[in-house]
Amino acid sequence: MYKKNSTKSKLIGSLYLTLAASIWGGMFVVVKVVVPSVPPFLLVWSRYLIAIVALTLLGLQQHVHWHVEKKDWHLLISIGVIGQLASIVFQETGTMLANAQIGSIITATTPAFMTLFAAWLLKEQLTVVKLLAVTSATIGVILAGGGLHFQAHQTLGVLSLTVAALTWALMSVLLKKVPARYSALQVTTIGTLVALIGLTPVTLIVYHSFNWAVMLTPKVGGGILYLGIVSTAIAFVMWNKGLQLLQASQSGLFFFFQPLVGSLLGWLVLGEALHVSFVFGCLLIFIGVGLTLRN
Known part of the structure; x- marks a missing residue:
């Protein structure tokens, strides 16, 4: 185990978090290809199943010790x-009720919530540098996305996306309270299993008449395999591992690579428009990340 505050552990943690967030950014391109054939909720369930x-299998290959003490199950x-x-x-x-652009921008408020939760639950010091870093990167995401504009009928979607950002931030901070004896792989597997169990009854009831054969087509099946193995299993383990090596308030800043990579790939692969403000937004994001690493 690397020393928590060492330069080496900070760099390795930063790499894990950057890769995870970048994978999630690229995930939006794959989702756009698959969603016309598979509804969003069914797609999430399929991701977790894969x-x-x-x-x-990875846990068995690495001989993970699966035992969890009773007091840690909660x-x-x-x-x-x-x-x-x-x-x-x-x-x-929220994305369904609003749109993907609004979703990526609002979800990017997660690091700000992580900083606040970390100060509250973990007693991490809320410094001026941390606040400046989060503010700079948040403004950067809004600029990179072309600004936050939504209609009145999208309000419920915006509220739902805000709750999504809050809950993800809370989860990321709670991960810091997990005893060190549990590996990132073990924690990720348990969390994924919990989500799968929770989603399965609703999925089977709502989509009982779905044409499941469509998932066996090369395009859809390949996309679901990628989302399940790379975007869910691998990226979640990387994110959880990165959180173990950095402070929660520092870790959150790397979440901004998700909308950044998503916008770039949307432009390169899907031909989506890229605003001039994207460059200025990127600059502010990198300034924010740089500030938190120096802190």
Whole structure:
């Protein structure tokens, strides 16, 4: 285990978090290809089903010790319910009621909430530098996304997305309270299983008449496999591992790479418009990340 405050652990943690957030940014491109054939909620359930298989196999390959002490179950289950279940459901609902651009911008408020939760639950010092870093990067995301504009009928979607940001931030901070004896892989597997169990009854009831054969087509099946293995199993483990190596308030800033990479890939792959303000937004995001790493 790396020393928490060492330069080496900070760099390695930063790498894990950057890769995880970047994978999630690229996920939006894959989702746009798959969603016309598979409804969002069913897609989330499918991701978790594939992910739990991948995580279990990886755990067996690495001889993970799966035993969890009775007193720790409450925390680990809460992490799964709050982050991998509630947050994702609210995010999908909000994106459906608003749109993807609004979703990426509002979700990017997560680091600000993480900083506040970390000060409250973990007693991490709320310094001026941390506040400046979060403010700079948040403004950067709004600029990169072309500004936050939404209609009155999208208000419920905006509220849902805000709850998604809050719950993901709370989950990320609660992860810091998990005892060090539990690996990132073990925590991720338990959280994913909790989410899968919670989503399965609703999925089977609502989508009982769905044409499941569509998932076996190369485009849809390949997309779901990518989302389940890479965007869910691998990225979640990386995010959780990165959180173990940095302070929660520092970790949140790397979440901004998600909308950044998503916008870039949307422009490169899907031909989506990229605003001039994107460059200035990127600059502010990098300034924010730079500030938190120097802190």
